[in-house]
Each structure stands twice: as structure tokens, then as C-alpha cells.
Amino acid sequence: MIQTNITLSVNLQPAYAITIGRHLTPRVPHKKVALLADSSVAPLHAERFKQSLERGGATVFLELVPSGEPAKTLEVHAQLLSRLSQLGLTRDSAVVALGGGATSDLAGYVAASYLRGIAFYVIPTTLLAMVDASVGGKTGVNLPEGKNLVGAFHQPKAVWMDLDTLKTLPERVFREGAAELFKHGLIQNPKLCDAVLEAEFGQDHTNFAQVLADAVQVKIDIVERDPFEQQERAFLNYGHTLAHALEAATHHELPHGEAVGYGMHYAALVCEKLGYADLTAHTQAFLDYQQPMKLPALDWHTLRGFMARDKKADAAGVRFVVLEDIAKPKLERVPENVLEAAWRAFEGVTKR
């Protein structure tokens, strides 16, 4: 069977293409390229992509960054900016990210900041990064005070989603990424929820390219309509208000995708208490599929404090993404007693 790549186009200013397939061979029209690679991913995949970029005519500098979330600090950002300057990168140079969402968040912010912005490309190597971080141009790092509090909007010039990189992904990390895919199902395309729960597509890539493309398309649709998160784009944060608080409260021991798995269930409990459709059976089924890390005992007021630091908070409080029904998201200021009651119900369920 001949392998055909799927190409999605993102119609922002400027437009760019996402290529989904296997054995991809990225090329870029730049003389100097900094390939910023997750230090765990680099031994598995960096050489192949470096050679591909070099065959395209670029001088490629491979720079390893700390694996996963620890890369997302202002210290690592500062070190890389100095490194780019030492390597002599100029305005017509480029940064290519190779790794998960943390790597592309960091690398994108480096590209956005260096000389006030140079070209940026992404080769995501986790399902989470493919479905979420690679699309939409949000880049940034964490502060000691909270997650993703610093950054820039900086669109990539191209994204290559090579399914071969998923083969080396630990099963648990694959299931982590499924959370964002499931979320895209809940907010816009219910078929995707079924695809996650019915198929063990971690084992079989045959139909996976199309499922992935459908999930990415949900994000593209929303980001095209609202590139700077003035309104609708916030729907993509379904489940994320609690998720970010859980990550902060566990000092990022809880991986993002698992935090989102929990966060979606908490949000479903909030919706149910607000009198909207009861989607808790769906979100519970996803948790059964995902089998996230057990949560430690957590204090509500501590979590609530972290929620108040959420970027979607404004002076009037936390705006929460709720689902009136499946594929019917909206933003709502949820009363404090509902937020707390949903937490008590959530604690009851997740403690079992």
C-alpha cells in the first residue's frame, strides 16, 4: 500500500501547512537552523531530521533542552537566546522544535523573542503536542507563580507530524495525549470521543492518521476564527482550569494530559451541577481508559488560589468553559459554591 500524507492548511497570517504521515523529510529555506530537541527524544529521532534539514541546504545546530516541562523556564529561555547569538543566528535564521508540547512551547518562545522574532517550525513527537501545542501559535514558559504565565503568540511556518515518532512513545504518554483528542471530541466532534474509547489506536496506526487529522482540524477551525483567544478559542481550555491548578498543586508531578483528563471530569461535574447535560459518564469512561496517576490529598482553597491565577481569569473572576451539551461549549462565570461542590463530588469519585 502506498503511504499518502495528509496535508492540513492553517489559514492565519501567514498561512502554513501541517503534514501528517510517516518517514517525513522536513526542509526549510534558511541557511542557519537551531534544532532545539528534547534531550530524551534527540537520541531516538534527532539525527534523521537533522540530516533531512541539511539535505535541504541548511547548517543545522542541534541543541538539547531539558526533557519535558522542566524546559519551560525563563532560565532555559535565557540560555538558549545567548546560545543562538553565539551561533551567529540572524533574522533570516530559523528555530525548529523537536519534542513534545513543552519543547515547542519553549522553542517557540525562543524564536518569538530572539531578535524580536525569527522563523519557527515544529516537529511534534507526542500525541499531546500534535493535537494541541503544534497548532495555534501559543508559546511560552512557566513562572514559579504558575504555568504558562509568560510567552508570545508566534505562529509556526510549518508543522510535520511524523507518526513514526509516536512508535517510540511510552504507552502512558500516548494515553496522556489522548486527553486533548477526547477534549476536541467533547467540544466539537463527538466521533473523536468514540475513536478514543473504542480503538486501541496506540497499537495500530492504519486509521490513526485520519483520526489525528480530524482532531487537529477541530483546533485549526477554532484558531482560525479566533487567533488571539478573544472569545471562542477559550473553548479549547475545556478542563484546563482545574488541570493547571492540579499541575501547580502537584508541582507538575501530574502530567498535563492526565491533569486534563481529571479536569474534563471536574468540568463535567460543574456542568451537571449547573443543570446542563450530564457528560460525567463520558469523562469517567475516558479516565478509565487513561488510567491517570492517583491524586494526592489536595486542599480546595489551595487549588482555588491557583485557579485564580489562570490566564483566563480577569478582575471579575475565573471564566470557566462549560458544555451545555456535547459539542456545545460556552464561557461562564461559575458561582463559588458550584465550583466547590463539584470539587467535593470529584474528590468522592477520584478517591475510590
Added chain:
Amino acid sequence: MIQTNITLSVNLQPAYAITIGRHLTPRVPHKKVALLADSSVAPLHAERFKQSLERGGATVFLELVPSGEPAKTLEVHAQLLSRLSQLGLTRDSAVVALGGGATSDLAGYVAASYLRGIAFYVIPTTLLAMVDASVGGKTGVNLPEGKNLVGAFHQPKAVWMDLDTLKTLPERVFREGAAELFKHGLIQNPKLCDAVLEAEFGQDHTNFAQVLADAVQVKIDIVERDPFEQQERAFLNYGHTLAHALEAATHHELPHGEAVGYGMHYAALVCEKLGYADLTAHTQAFLDYQQPMKLPALDWHTLRGFMARDKKADAAGVRFVVLEDIAKPKLERVPENVLEAAWRAFEGVTKR
């Protein structure tokens, strides 16, 4: 005589206004405002502007930043980002810069980075900042490797140029700022050059508001046509290629405006050697007016190395802003032997 303010409008996306006058009373439509003030300027002017912002209904947090160029580091940037988070600033909050160009460069980059960008306002308190840094949205900090290598384009929502703040400016710092005003004359409006050389406007503010407005208008015209420095905006860097190298080579002992004074003269020598109009008498007259700090002995190859790190450099070398004649700027790749010969001539003149 009734004092009338001059209002200039900058037609970028979104448009904003620059108000030039005395006893200005800034107001902003935000609940929380971080007023980031140069620590030397704050004792003179912060209380008045803080009260004005508070009368507009804002809660204002005054935060002092290191005076002048030492503020422009990634460390200070990181500290302020954490501080804004601790103060509970949200997406609908704002940053107001009070100080010279270094303060607004830093504060603008803080505003651009915090939560991926919040509202930004500028109250420039030096002539240099009024004529240059306050217009155009360039923000950023320095790296150990060079000046302004990190940052973002982030347009202010309004700028207030209060002439009262110039009264407290040391004469030398006023003359520093005159360099950018003179430069705007050279590249677009020769009348401004005469205004600098003929008038001692540091002593008399009567006609100064209009001269300032004309100088600012030069920058507005150029920035409106080329907001992201794809082309014409680079003309504003006339004199700056050597200036940035001089600043780096003197470890920023040489103030920016004085470096630009020297840089304009060096650029005039380059132009003369290229066979263009000889403007060296003009640039020498400006140096006579400005009386900049004497330069230490500097090695050409060291300076040339700093010039190669200039943001306007690309893989093919340094693009240099030259004047074919007064008010006729263009970008040109200048041969190495011309760059060096102009330096030898410059050394001969400035050593005397």
C-alpha cells in the same frame, strides 16, 4: 497664554494617540496598573502620574526598576513578571512605563510577555525616549552577547510626552536625545537639523513642543509604512550600526545618544567614501553641539565583530543605512575596505 497640547495619531493596528504638552494627566481604563518607573525618575515624577492614574479609577502598583540601561536584562524582566503575577495582574490589567527609553523597552517587553501580552502605555521622561523609543512598538532587553537581541513588537495604547519631565533632565542627557532628533532631520526633515544646531531649546520650551512633534512625526510616518522593519523602517537606524558596536565595546559606558552622535558621523564618512553627498560637516557640527564623552582607544576588528551581531545583519553581512544626500536614505551592503577606511578617518577626527 493658554497652553494647548499637540496630539499626534499613530495609525497602526490598533491606532493610538501621542499627546505632547505640559501638566498632562494620564488616565487608563484598567482596574489594575503596574507603574514601572526608573528609580532615578520616580522620586521626581512618579507620585504625580500615580495620582492621575488613580483618579481615573485604577489601582496603581508603583514598581521601581534600575535606572537606565542596567534595567534591560532578562533577570530584571523575569523578576518583574513574577511581581506582576504576585500582584494579581490579569489579562485586562496594564503596564505603564515611566522613564527613558531603557525603562520603556523593558516595561514594554514585560507587558508583551506577561500572559502573552497585556496593555502597555508610555510616559517617556527623556528627549531620547520621546523621539525614539516611545514610538514604533519595539521593546526588549540586552543579552550579554549584545544590545536589544531579545524582545517583541508590542505597540503602546497611548503615549504622554510631558515637557515638564524634561525640565529635570541633566543638560547632557538632553543633548544625548538631540542625536535622534538630528537623525530624523538627516533622514527626512532637514529643518530639524537646523532646529537642533541653531536653538538652545533645552533652555526654552516655547517652540519646543512643535519641534518635538515634527521629529516624532518623522518616526510615525516611517513606522506606519513599515511596522515590522521589513524595509524602510531600517532607515531609522542611520548611525546605529557603529553606535551599537561602540556601546558594546565600551560596556555601555558611552550613552546611547552619544553613541548615535558618533555613529552618524561615521556613517557620513562611509557615505562620503562611497561617493555620495558629503554630510560630514553637518555631523561634525552636531558632535560639536553634543560634546559627547571622549572615546577610549578601540580596536577595529573588535568593533567589526560587534557590528556583525547587529540585528540588521543577515547571513550575507551587515546592511548599512547610507544617505545618498540629506533626506535620501537607503540600505546598502558596504564593502569591508570602505567600512574600515571610514573607521580610520573617524579615528583621525575623534582623537583630536
